[in-house]
Amino acid sequence: MSVLESFPVPAGDAVRSLLPVLARALDGEGPALLPVPAGDEREIARLHVALAPGEPIDDDVALVVATSGTTGTPKGAMLSARALRASGDATHERLGGAGSWLLTLPAHHIAGMQVLLRSVLAATEPVVVDVSRGFDPAALPAAVAAMAGPRRYTSLVPTQLVKAMTDPAAVAALAELDAVLLGGAATPAPLLARARDAGIRVVRTYGMSETCGGCVYDGVPLGGVLVRIEGGRVVLGGATVASGYRSLPEHPAFAEPGWFRTDDAGELDDGVLRVTGRLDEAITTGGLTVVPQVVEAAIAHHPLVAECAVVGLPDERLGERVVVFVVPAGGEAPTLDSIRDVVSRELGAHAAPREVRVTAALPMRGPGKIDRKALRARE
Incomplete structure (x- = not known):
């Protein structure tokens, strides 16, 4: 030994x-x-x-x-x-x-x-x-x-x-x-x-x-x-x-x-x-399951998004609501409506974020992994 x-x-x-x-x-x-x-x-x-x-x-x-x-x-x-x-x-x-x-x-x-x-x-x-x-x-x-x-x-x-x-x-x-x-x-x-x-x-x-x-x-x-x-x-x-x-x-x-x-x-x-995503990070919203990584993959096609992270935040009506933190690709930040449109067309309205938070950078844990716990703690 x-x-x-x-x-x-x-x-x-x-x-x-x-x-x-x-x-x-x-x-x-x-x-x-x-x-x-x-x-x-x-x-x-x-x-x-x-x-x-x-x-x-x-x-x-x-x-x-x-x-x-x-x-x-x-x-x-x-x-x-x-x-x-x-x-x-x-x-x-x-x-x-x-x-x-x-x-x-x-x-x-x-x-x-x-x-x-x-x-x-x-x-x-x-x-x-x-x-x-x-x-x-x-x-x-x-x-x-x-x-x-x-x-x-x-x-x-x-x-x-x-x-x-x-x-x-x-x-x-x-x-x-x-x-x-x-x-x-x-x-x-x-x-x-x-x-x-x-x-x-x-x-x-x-x-x-x-x-x-x-x-x-x-x-x-x-x-x-x-x-x-x-x-x-x-x-x-x-x-x-x-x-x-x-x-x-x-x-x-x-x-x-x-x-x-x-x-x-x-x-x-x-x-x-x-x-397709992390089993321990799935969001339950309105009785339906949303996988953050799948939603992020859809939002990544938005021309005004450089990086993004999706989390679930507590919601009295839905249990959790889908929220996206966005690092803009340029000076202009994407609107909530434009992001919801991108996600709804690909995944359905239930997966579309209900709020957008603009941030300069996403918190990380270890090399390259989004710290979703830190994002939720901001709220």
Whole structure:
């Protein structure tokens, strides 16, 4: 039995100093590591309280990666070296071979950590964009130019791609890469179309800390990954699944060995997965169920909407009313009537928002995930 150790992860170029430690972790050597954001004492304390570094842990655990779940209390996905290697190897196989990676995400989260781990597996040195003060697309041209070939990749979340698409030089830089993995949240269809029309090779990824990050690419499971649907719920299995949650041996998400029960709703069509939304975020309004992500996908086609988030707020008559928070695409904000028209035509009037809130930015929890709890708290 080994002991879990806190593993401070710095921002910027200093993160490359972690590569030798991660190489040993991938070889199954050294202690189990809990990545925490170096310098963020409040977050470190929160993760330490929840995940208990210094306490024993199974010998086969290489990393314990904190989730950014909706409850606000982090759980720690226990990932073995075998699972992490399977994830990295399957990713490179799907993308056409190993290559160099550009890190644009905080590396204490699974998506950023995977950029470092894939770099170790590929025996390449990652190029790093410092995002400690936010993502600046103006940094992309120089960063991409510094990457070694022949194959070059990066991983972004949709909010970063939204920003990058406003900068022609950043768009041109991303179009030089062999693949831009895009995950962490649903990708609006208009954003995906604009990026691909600009020559960016976007690969949509689906996964979570519990599956070593993205394990389904453009709807198709990676090699060694299994997907099934149970009662509308996505269930993931195979080589990349975590061995469970830290200190939660009876958690129902891992009740079946080798499988992880997600909180996502989805459908399989001839082996291709389509995720339709979060089961735990559905809105019940007037006795009908509305899935926020489905409504957001419809609103994303509105020409005056750059980003949006849909939540349910308490309503004496309806139980919950549908409300949308909108980041305008320009100076003019969309009207409620115009948004209701877009949604009603595609989904029906019951799903159409009853209020619009204009905001400069959407709150996030973890990289790229909308913090709906924070939005509801505003009201």
